[in-house]
Amino acid sequence: MAARFKKMNPFLFWQKWLFNSSLLFAFAAIVFAFCGRSLLFMPYDKMIARVLWHSSQFPAEAEQFRAFIYGPLGGTIACCYILLAFITKYALKKNNDGHAMLLSQPSAFGLLSIRAYAFILGHIHRYTSSMLFL
Secondary structure, X not given: OHHHHHHOOHHHHHHHHHHHHHHHHHHHHHHHXXXXXXXXXXXXXXXXXXXXXXXXXOOHHHHHXXXXXXXXXXXXXXXXXXHHHHHHHHHOOEOXXXXXXXXXXXXXXXXXXXXXXXXXXXXXXXXXXXXOOO
16 A cells, blocks of 8 residues: 555645545534534533623523524535545546646536535525424
8 A cells, every 4th residue: 555655746636635635624624514403523522601691591582593604614614625535536636638627617616506406405494493493
């Protein structure tokens, strides 16, 4: 396995690393958008509550807002990392001369479609879940 990395072009290694890590962070942001109240994100909730309300928990009045805001926040973070993954995959792709190619139109269209879908899905999910608490 070590011989495989020695033969790999450093540019291609870092391109693959950035692409895969971007997808991982985008997935984590989607999980945050849909499961923001889970035990996985409890330390984040405690830190935010300490900073904003000087308490270890959110006040009851802020629960509905928290349920609403985690969807757009997670969707926005996911969109940024999906954008980074597409830029890494397509804009940094080398052509035969060794120069990086510009972002092509089909990949730009796919990027915008996926970003819009993730953003709208995050908004719809949080809006409908916050309506349950009314």
